[in-house]
Amino acid sequence: GAVVSQHPSWVICKSGTSVKIECRSLDFQATTMFWYRQFPKQSLMLMATSNEGSKATYEQGVEKDKFLINHASLTLSTLTVTSAHPEDSSFYICSASPAGPTAQTQYFGPGTRLTVL
Amino acid sequence: AQKVTQAQTEISVVEKEDVTLDCVYETRDTTYYLFWYKQPPSGELVFLIRRNSFDEQNEISGRYSWNFQKSTSSFNFTITASQVVDSAVYFCALAHYGTNSKLTFGKGITLSVRP
Numbered sequence: 447g448a449v450v451s452q453h454p455s456w457v458i459c460k461s462g463t464s465v466k467i468e469c470r471s472l473d474f475q476a477t478t479m480f481w482y483r484q485f486p487k488q489s490l491m492l493m494a495t496s497n498e499g500s501k502a503t504y505e506q507g508v509e510k511d512k513f514l515i516n517h518a519s520l521t522l523s524t525l526t527v528t529s530a531h532p533e534d535s536s537f538y539i540c541s542a543s544p545a546g547p548t549a550q551t552q553y554f555g556p557g558t559r560l561t562v563l
Numbered sequence: 564a565q566k567v568t569q570a571q572t573e574i575s576v577v578e579k580e581d582v583t584l585d586c587v588y589e590t591r592d593t594t595y596y597l598f599w600y601k602q603p604p605s606g607e608l609v610f611l612i613r614r615n616s617f618d619e620q621n622e623i624s625g626r627y628s629w630n631f632q633k634s635t636s637s638f639n640f641t642i643t644a645s646q647v648v649d650s651a652v653y654f655c656a657l658a659h660y661g662t663n664s665k666l667t668f669g670k671g672i673t674l675s676v677r678p
Contacts, residue, residue, distance in 0.1 A: 448610075477663065478662075478663035480665070480666075487673075488670070488671075489654065489668045489669065489670045489671050490608075490654070490666075490668050492665055492666070495663075495665065537606060539606075539608065541608075543662070543663050549662040549663060550596050550613065550658060550660075550661070550662060550663075550664065551598070551610060551613050552610075552666060553610055554600070554607060554608035554609075554610070555607070556605070556606060556607040557606040557607060559606075
């Protein structure tokens with residue numbers, strides 16, 4: 447149980463294009479999903495907290511117009527990197543927390559590796 | 564503010580050795596959660612354990628065991644009889660008590676288990 451998927455697993459795009467990453471909780475409903483960014487050999491950096499049906503809460507220093515987050519249903523959140531540039535190249539990971547006794551535990555997706563040329 | 568310190572950055576052991584990964588945390592909360600996650604080379608973080616601050620019992624799961632010492636603010640992780648498949652980055656994390664709290668991660672420990 448508690449499986450989270452991400453799509454695509456990797457993407458290469460040209461500078462200036464937008465990229466959408468999907469995060470789905472496959473076997474549970476998640477009122478809250480989280481988006482992280484991870485650089486090589488570093489820890490995870492929280493970008494934003496996404497709540498179903500409401501606007502995402504962004505961490506300090508994260509551009510909300512650059513990283514658009516939508517959480518339209520209890521099983522799907524999307525992250526769109528708008529007008530991507532090479533410095534946006536990174537490993538993006540989402541997580542979701544199920545309701546109930548394990549609501550405090552975040553389960554992570556497999557990540558999406560974004561390369562911007 | 565919360566903080567998680569994983570002082571060891573890289574550990575290398577030979578298969579079948581026991582290894583302990585250290586985690587020290589700082590928080591002003593009286594109740595909180597502690598976690599360990601494993602990130603193998605594939606990149607996906609795998610949940611290993613969640614511990615509530617009011618439950619100081621140590622836990623064992625197969626070759627894995629966790630030692631929670633509230634008095635020293637530590638939550639150490641021991642792998643017994645390590646295997647090559649244990650090679651990964653291990654993250655300790657801390658969260659406020661309550662649902663859907665943000666995680667504060669340590670910097671991670673890279674464990675290499677050599678055959």
